[in-house]
Amino acid sequence: MTNHNAQLAALVGSRICHDLISPVGAIGNGLELMQMGGSGGAELALVHDSLANAQARIRFFRLAFGAAGQEPVAEAELRRILSDLAISARQRVHWQVGGDVPRAQARLVFLAIMCLENALPFGGEIAVTRDGSQWTITGKAQRMLIDEKLWEALNRSGADVTPSEVQFALLPLLLEEEGRRPRTRIGQNEIVILL
Template sequence: MSSNDPLASPDLTSLIGSRICHDLISPVGAIGNGLELLSMAGSGGPEVALISDSVSNANARIRFFRIAFGMASSEQGTPRSEILSILRDIYGETRIKLDWAVNVDCRRAEAKAAFLTLLCLENALPYGGEIVVTRSDGRWQFTAISPKLKYDEALWAVSTSSAPFELSPKNVQFALLPEALARLGRRLALTQTQGTLALTY
C-alpha cells in the first residue's frame, strides 16, 4: 500500500476524537447525576432545569461525535436503537426533521460515515428542512429537502473530488467524509436540484 492509502496508517484523527469523547462522557454524566439528586432533594427550579437541559444537550452531542469523529473498527456494530436514540436527542428539538428509514443495525464504520454525512447536510439546511436516510442493496442515500436549500459548490467539492479548500473547524466533516468512505471502499456521488440535495455511496 502507498503512504497515501487511508488504510495504510492508523486513523489518528479518529483516535483523538475517541479519546476526547471518552474523557468527556463520564464527567458530563456525573453532572447529570448530581442534578438528578438535587431535584430529588427538592432543590429544583428554573436554574437547575436550565443546567439539566444543557447537560442533556452536551451528552447527546458527545454520543453523536463519538460515532462521527471516533474510531470505527470493521468488527464493531451499532444497533439501530442506539442510532435512533442519538438522532432523536440531537434533532428532536431542531428545525431539521430527520427520517432514518434504515430498518436494520449497521457496522460502526457505516454509522460513522452516515453521521459525517448528516453533519455535511446540516450546512445545506441553515433554515431547517428535512433529511431522509435510506439504504438499499448496500447503497446509502441521503436526501435533503428545503425551499431555502444552501448549496456551496466549493465546499461540497472537498467531499466529492478532494478539491483543495480552506476549511473552518465547523466544516471539518467535509474533509473527513471522503476518508471514512474510502475505508468502506465507497465514493460520494452528489445530485443537486432546486430545493433538493441527494447524496449516494
C-alpha cells in the same frame, strides 16, 4: 490527509469523546440529585436541557469522528442518538433503516448528515435510507444555503476546510479508503448524498 492521519484523527476523536462523556454524565447525576432534593426552577431546567444537548452531541460525534470497525451499532442506539439530538436541532433526521449497522457505515452516514446540516441552517428534514449496500441521505428544506466550495470538496480528498466543515474533507477520504466516492445531487429544495 493521509490514511494514517485519518486514523490518528479518529483515535483523537474517540479519546476526546470518551473523556468528556464521564464528567458530563456526572453532571447529569448531580442534576437528578438536586431535583430529587426539591431544587428546581427555570435555571435548573435550562441546565438540564443544555446537558441533554451536550450528551447527544458527544454521542453523535463519537460515532462520526471516532475510530470505527465492523462491530455493529444497534438500531435502537442509532435512533436514540438522533432522537436526543433532535430536541435542540433545527433539522429532523428520519432513520428509515432497520437493523444494526456496522460502526464504519454509521460513521459515514453521520458525516453525511453533518454535511446536510450545513446546507439546512434554517431547518429541514433529513431522511436516511439503504437499499442493499447503497445508502441515500436526503435533505429537504424550503430554504437552503449551498456553499459550492464545500460540496465540490466532497468530490476530492485533501480539501481545505475550516474546523466546522471538517466533515466535508473527512467523508471523501474515508470512502476513498474503500475505493468509493460520494455522489451528490443538488436541487432547489433538496440535496441527495449517495454512499
